[in-house]
Amino acid sequence: MGFGGGHYWSGGPSSSQANTAAGLPFSGIPTEMADRARELLEEEPEHPEPVVEFSHKQPKVRSLTLRGFLAPYKPQLTLACLLVILETLALQSGPMLTQIGIDHGVLPRRFGVLFVLGMIFLAAVLLQILTGYARTVFTGRLGERLLYDLRVRVFSHLQRLSLNFYTEEKAGVLMTRMTSDIETLTLLFQEGLVNIAVQSLTLLVITIVLFVYNPVLASVTVIVVIPTTFVLSIWFRRRSDVGYTKVRDKIAAVLSDLQESLSGIRIITAHNRHKRNTVIHRDIVGEHEDANMDTARVNTAYGSLTEGVGIIGQAFMLLVGGWMVINADLTVGELTAFSLYLVMFFAPIQSIVQLYNAYQQGQASIKKLRSFLEEPPSVPEAEDAPDLATIEGSIILEDVSFGYSDDAPVLHNINLEISPGESLAVVGPTGAGKSTIAKLIVRFYDPQSGRVSIDGQDVRDVTLESLRRQLGVVPQEPFLFNGSIGENVAFAQPDASEEEIWEACRTVGLDTMVSRLPDGLDTPCHERGVSLSSGERQLLALARAFLAQPRVLVLDEATSNLDSHSEKKIEEALDAVLKGRTAIIIAHRLTTAMRADRIAVIHGGQIAEIGSHADLMAEGGHYAAMHQIQGDILRKEHG
Numbered sequence: 001m002g003f004g005g006g007h008y009w010s011g012g013p014s015s016s017q018a019n020t021a022a023g024l025p026f027s028g029i030p031t032e033m034a035d036r037a038r039e040l041l042e043e044e045p046e047h048p049e050p051v052v053e054f055s056h057k058q059p060k061v062r063s064l065t066l067r068g069f070l071a072p073y074k075p076q077l078t079l080a081c082l083l084v085i086l087e088t089l090a091l092q093s094g095p096m097l098t099q100i101g102i103d104h105g106v107l108p109r110r111f112g113v114l115f116v117l118g119m120i121f122l123a124a125v126l127l128q129i130l131t132g133y134a135r136t137v138f139t140g141r142l143g144e145r146l147l148y149d150l151r152v153r154v155f156s157h158l159q160r161l162s163l164n165f166y167t168e169e170k171a172g173v174l175m176t177r178m179t180s181d182i183e184t185l186t187l188l189f190q191e192g193l194v195n196i197a198v199q200s201l202t203l204l205v206i207t208i209v210l211f212v213y214n215p216v217l218a219s220v221t222v223i224v225v226i227p228t229t230f231v232l233s234i235w236f237r238r239r240s241d242v243g244y245t246k247v248r249d250k251i252a253a254v255l256s257d258l259q260e261s262l263s264g265i266r267i268i269t270a271h272n273r274h275k276r277n278t279v280i281h282r283d284i285v286g287e288h289e290d291a292n293m294d295t296a297r298v299n300t301a302y303g304s305l306t307e308g309v310g311i312i313g314q315a316f317m318l319l320v321g322g323w324m325v326i327n328a329d330l331t332v333g334e335l336t337a338f339s340l341y342l343v344m345f346f347a348p349i350q351s352i353v354q355l356y357n358a359y360q361q362g363q364a365s366i367k368k369l370r371s372f373l374e375e376p377p378s379v380p381e382a383e384d385a386p387d388l389a390t391i392e393g394s395i396i397l398e399d400v401s402f403g404y405s406d407d408a409p410v411l412h413n414i415n416l417e418i419s420p421g422e423s424l425a426v427v428g429p430t431g432a433g434k435s436t437i438a439k440l441i442v443r444f445y446d447p448q449s450g451r452v453s454i455d456g457q458d459v460r461d462v463t464l465e466s467l468r469r470q471l472g473v474v475p476q477e478p479f480l481f482n483g484s485i486g487e488n489v490a491f492a493q494p495d496a497s498e499e500e501i502w503e504a505c506r507t508v509g510l511d512t513m514v515s516r517l518p519d520g521l522d523t524p525c526h527e528r529g530v531s532l533s534s535g536e537r538q539l540l541a542l543a544r545a546f547l548a549q550p551r552v553l554v555l556d557e558a559t560s561n562l563d564s565h566s567e568k569k570i571e572e573a574l575d576a577v578l579k580g581r582t583a584i585i586i587a588h589r590l591t592t593a594m595r596a597d598r599i600a601v602i603h604g605g606q607i608a609e610i611g612s613h614a615d616l617m618a619e620g621g622h623y624a625a626m627h628q629i630q631g632d633i634l635r636k637e638h639g
C-alpha cells in the first residue's frame, strides 16, 4: 500500500507516536525529514501551514461594501491614484506637443524645437507605459486578493448555514453566487474602478484644454456633441441594465439545469428522458443566447451612434475652426490639437458608460452576496455557548412540535425519554416523521416549540461542534466524497490511523469487500458513491460512524439496503457497538426493531405506542398489526 493521498496518514504527533509505538506505519512527516521541514519553516516563516478558522458563529457582518473592502488598502490606493494622474497627463500631452511642434517648429522651420519636443513626447510615452504597467499590476493583485477573500468568506458561510437553506436554494444558483457574481466583482476591481477614474480624469483634462485653447470653438463643439451623446447614453444605460440583469438570470438558469442533469443522469437514463432533457436544455441555453445577443445589439448600436456623433462633431469643428484659422483667430497647430483632442474626447465617454454597466453589475453582485452573507443560520449557536461536556447519553424530548414549514406540521407534542445506554427503535409508516425526530435530536433543525435536551442540557445552549462530536449519525442516504475508501471511512476522524480504519471496517463487515479491492483502503470511490452498491455504501457509512466512537448513535434505516445475511452480521456488530451507548434506531424491518430495548411507534406525528416488543404485542395496537403483516409477507416469501 502506498503512502500517497490518504489524509489519515497525516495525523498529529500523538497518533504518529502511538503508531510508531505500536510498530505501525508512521503518520505525519517522517522523522528523517522532520528536521529539514523545520529548517525550511525557519527560513521561510512566511509559508507556514495555512490557517483555517471556522466558527459556527456568524461574524459581525463587516458590511460588504466597496468602501469597506478598500479601507485597508488606503496607502496603495493613494499610490494608484497618483499613478493614474501621471498616466493620464502623460497620455494627454500628445496633441498639445503636436500643437507646439506645428506652431513653433514646423511653420517657423526650427528643427531644434522639433527635436526637443520629440524627446519630450518620447519621455511622455515611456512614462505612460511605465505608470500604466505599475497601475495594472497593482489593481490586478487587488482584484485577486478580493476574489480569494470573498471565495473563502462565501464558502465558510455556506458551511455555516443550516440544512433548510439547502432545501430551498438550488445548487445551481449557489454556484452562480460563487462563480459569476464574484467574478463580476473582481473584474470591476481589476479594471473597472481605476478605468472609471482614468477616463473621468481624461474627460476633465480634455475639456479644460479645449476651453483654454479657444473658448468659442470649444463651446460650439460642446453644444453639438454633448446633448446628443447624453441622450444616447441615457438610452443605452436603461436598455443595457435590463439586458444584463436578464443575462445574469439566464446564466443561473443554465447552471441550475446543468447541475440537475448531471446529478440526475442515472434517473434520466432509466426513464429515457435524454431527448426531452436535451430539448429543455436547448431552450434554456437559447434564452441565454437571446439575452446575450440583445445586449450585444445594444452595445453595437450605442458604439456606432456615438462614433457617428463624433464624426459629425469633428466635421463641424473643422468647418468653424478652419474659418477661424483663415481669419487668424486660431493657429494651424491649435486646430490640429483640437481635432486630435476631440477624437480622444469620445473614447472616455463611451468607456465610462460601458464601465457604468460593469459598476452596476458589480453593485448588483455585491447586493446579492451581501444578502447571502447576512442570511443567518436557522440553527444558530448561542452567544458564548459552552462546550457540551462528555455526556452519559440521556435524551429527552419535551412537548416537541415541529414542521419544516409553519403551515405543514410534522410532529405534534412529542414526549420521549431515552436513558443512557438504552436503545430505542422508532417505527411507523412512510412519511410519519421518523427521520425528522432523528434530525431534531442531532439539531439539524430546531423545534417550533418544546425542547430537546441531552444530559439535561438544552441542545440549543451548547456549541454545535461539541454536540455533534458526541452524536453519530448514519443517514438514510449516505453520501460518499471524492477520495479513497479509507478517507471516506475516516471522514469524521481524519487523524485516525490505518489500523483504526481497518478495525471499523471489520466491525461492520466491510473488510472482506475492501481487501478484495486492488488498492484496499486506497481504492478511490467517487461522489455519491457510484462505484459502490447501496448496501456497501451503508456499511461504509456505519463504519464512518463507528470510527468516531460517539456516545449516542442515530441510525436511520441503516440496514434497509442489506441482504438478510449482511443484515444479520450487522445486527451482531450493532449489538457489540451499541453496548453502553444510547442508540436511536429507525427501522422499517421489525426484525431490526425487535432487538432494541424499547420500540416507539410514530403515527400521525405523535407517539402512538411505546414499550418493549412483548408489551406492544400484548397491547394489540399498530405495532401488533404491523408485525402481523410483515410476518405474513415473510412466511409467503419463504414458502
Ligand SMILES: Nc1ncnc2c1ncn2[C@@H]1O[C@H](COP(=O)(O)OP(=O)(O)OP(=O)(O)O)[C@@H](O)[C@H]1O
Pocket (backbone or CB within 6 Å): 167, 404, 405, 410, 428, 429, 430, 431, 432, 433, 434, 435, 436, 437, 476
Ligand atoms: N426537508 C424537508 N422539507 C420539507 N418537508 C420535509 C422535509 N423532509 C421531510 N419532509 C416532510 O416531513 C414529513 C416526515 O418526513 P420524514 O422524513 O421524517 O419521514 P419518515 O418517517 O422518516 O419516512 P420514511 O420512512 O419514508 O423515511 C414528510 O411528510 C415529508 O414530506
Ligand SMILES: [Mg+2]
Pocket (backbone or CB within 6 Å): 434, 435, 436, 476, 556
Ligand atoms: Mg426516513
